[in-house]
Amino acid sequence: MKARGLPLRRVVRSYSLVVGGLMVLALFVVAAFAPYVTWAPLDQMDMGARLLPPGPGHPLGTDNFGRDMWTRIAYGARPSVLIAVVSVAASAALGSAVGLVAGYFGGWVDLVLMRIVDIFLGFPVIILALALVAALGPGPVHVSIALVAVFWTQYARVVRASALAEKEREFVEAARAAGAGPVRILVRHVFPAALGPVVVLATLGLGTAIVSESTLSFLGFGVQPPAPSWGWTLAYGMRYLREDPYLSAVPGAAIMWTVLGFNLLGDGLRDLLDPRGLSR
């Protein structure tokens, strides 16, 4: 039987993959090229143009200091995306390592590691992140650490389930017989089977991470002003809800665009990469 790759037709037919992919691509382009897709300097205030609705010159209006909102949103994508990517990558790495070791070695190692996972799963997501930020103090690095503490458990569970199934396969035994050490077996032979679900989880996780980061910023514990931040701008906009609802609406729409993009992309990738539905 011919190995089935990823035929282009199947990719294109999955509309959620295409739409989600384009939305995420647009986000990355804006974040990476923020200085080139905006025309107002980031911190240029204009007290004569405060709280303007969207209009010529200011496609998304201006904030309470007369700063161009499109510029704030475009630059604001940077901390959000950076924190999300870093924390999801670290969560996936940590969770995968724990899952591989627990699933492959089994016994008391498995028991202890999975008990720790259970304990972390005993906290509602935002509560644990908030508690950690409360202890560590606000700021992007601490937010990333908090998000890793919250998200690594999903990867540990999925990779462990996959490792449990894979370690009995003949090619793993063959590798062991050929004298490969546990690290090599785990990385080269066991982990690849879990890669699909991990990629799907990570894609969906980027959306969740963006929401969590902006929730923390919204509550005042994330990215600190004057740095542009979606969550914080949204919270600040609440004070001007009557005069200028756009100040809250626009950053919220940006967050939703991002989350929707990652969710669609993740759903599409799941159909493609994870037919067994491990990451469900």
Place this chain on the structure above:
Amino acid sequence: MVPVMIGIAAIVFGLMQIVPGDPAVVLLGQDATPEAVAQLRHALGLDRPLTVQFFSYLGHALRGDLGESIFQHEPVAELVFGRLPATVELALGGLLVALVVGLPLGVLAAVRRGSLFDLLSMAIAQLGVSVPVFWLGIMLMLWFAVQLGWLPAIGRGAPVLSAVGLALAGRPEVLVDSLRHLILPSVTLGTYGAALTSRMVRSSLAETLVEDYVRTARAKGVPGWRVVYVHALRNALLPVVSVIGLQFGTLLGGAVVTETIFGWPGVGQLAVKAISQRDLPLVQGTVLVIALLFSFVNLAVDLVYAAIHPRIRYK
């Protein structure tokens, strides 16, 4: 269950150990003499080994003593448990919205799979799982409270339970006020759950509807609605129950945000305030109580799941 709870307490305890700064120095101020600091450390028990401190904390917590709030000068347990009913009320409101909206949407979408209705409701569900809770809350507040003026923007009415009592005693206006306050926060909190529930119900029911026993029921002439609601839905709801249970954690997390937006006097609002004031005993207490509540609900969901699912039996 018990080891997990001790683990949760250990993490909550450990969190406060990574806080930079010596609590004794914080309490006494930077100019305190080393002798005074040492004396206070001894009085607070901070000079004891960490394990001793932890078990002392655990022992107090088991007896309902969670320490005293630094800024409000009241026992943490009283503060937290005083606000718990408001949070539970809000969470139940959110759960109600999730079920009342999510279940019918999912069933209809599954029955009319591939129809325009299916497409539309699943598109809405995709939006529903992607919308940030805080943004939805602000937008709902903007439309229904600020612009239309239909519903109150912030605050909580009388507790629904006592308002029901008053309504029975002939004063329905209190209950109406309570419910009007409850609508926007509940919808805000319940939207994610409604979207997730409708997606779960749809895929689960669609799988069930092609089973042999469903075809048999149709073949022997059971009416269409009866096949769906009596035969198929019962089995289709099994996986949904566990997902709804897991959602409760999301619901509690969302409650923190929802309470902050709508000025809802619950545990979440208390936690956010405690964190911004760095009132650590209060942070510790709120997080511990919320996490334990979450664990209890998860356990309850497991038991319900076992009760309605004949093939699962916990030993």
